[in-house]
Amino acid sequence: MIIKPSPNFDHRPAGAEIKYLILHYTGMATGEEALARLCDAHSKVSAHYLIEEDGRVFSLVHEDMRAWHAGVSSWEGDCDINGLSIGIEMVNPGHDSPGYKGDYRPFPSQQMVALAGITQSILRRHDIRPWHILGHSDVAPDRKCDPGELFDWKWLASEGIGIWPEKIETKPVDAKSFQQKLKKYGYKIEITGKLDQQTRVVIRAFQRHFRPADVSGIFDQECQSILEALLNIKKDH
Ligand SMILES: [Zn+2]
Numbered sequence: 181m182i183i184k185p186s187p188n189f190d191h192r193p194a195g196a197e198i199k200y201l202i203l204h205y206t207g208m209a210t211g212e213e214a215l216a217r218l219c220d221a222h223s224k225v226s227a228h229y230l231i232e233e234d235g236r237v238f239s240l241v242h243e244d245m246r247a248w249h250a251g252v253s254s255w256e257g258d259c260d261i262n263g264l265s266i267g268i269e270m271v272n273p274g275h276d277s278p279g280y281k282g283d284y285r286p287f288p289s290q291q292m293v294a295l296a297g298i299t300q301s302i303l304r305r306h307d308i309r310p311w312h313i314l315g316h317s318d319v320a321p322d323r324k325c326d327p328g329e330l331f332d333w334k335w336l337a338s339e340g341i342g343i344w345p346e347k348i349e350t351k352p353v354d355a356k357s358f359q360q361k362l363k364k365y366g367y368k369i370e371i372t373g374k375l376d377q378q379t380r381v382v383i384r385a386f387q388r389h390f391r392p393a394d395v396s397g398i399f400d401q402e403c404q405s406i407l408e409a410l411l412n413i414k415k416d417h
Pocket residue numbers: 203204205249316324326
């Protein structure tokens with residue numbers, strides 16, 4: 181672990197418990213650039229940890245403090261996700277975005293192994309439930325798509341981190357009922373009964389995490405089976 185203090189943090193709200201782990205990618209050409217930005221007082225962004233593609237782990241902000249990684253975000257109705265979470269940045273150039281040519285690529289195994297190691301120690305220190313280990317895109321689906329569909333959530337779950345469900349058989353549901361199920365799982369979504377823009381955005385975030393082979397934003401039978409299985413896992417705990 182390399183200590184690289186960032187000035188971009190403040191106190192967590194009084195009595196706040198650390199209940200979420202939020203995973204990101206840096207979305208910049210190199211890890212050095214990302215580190216420089218996360219440690220620049222003018223940028224007003226940070227994370228607790230950054231993990232290089234070669235597996236080196238940098239500690240930027242003490243876990244007791246609130247790092248500034250999630251921005252405007254929401255899960256299960258919680259809005260101060262920074263105040264309630266630990267944030268980890270995975271070095272990866274990320275997707276293209278307006279004015280930025282990305283180079284989104286798989287996360288190397290040494291980087292994933294390092295992530296599993298640091299996460300297992302975080303989970304020993306804090307009571308973070310498996311379904312509270314989320315991507316930035318889960319908590320801010322309208323703004324963010326990191327860590328994205330190349331991030332191997334399934335492998336992470338095999339290491340005991342987060343959840344990856346077995347599909348179960350389901351009957352087709354209507355738009356209103358799958359909106360309700362997505363909301364029940366934790367996503368911020370309006371129940372409109374229509375397959376509208378905000379619903380497609382949330383479905384795409386859901387797919388990036390749980391059905392990465394197809395991130396079309398269309399809620400199909402497979403998505404429904406996965407969502408049902410996730411709700412069952414949550415219910416059983
Ligand atoms: Zn992010």
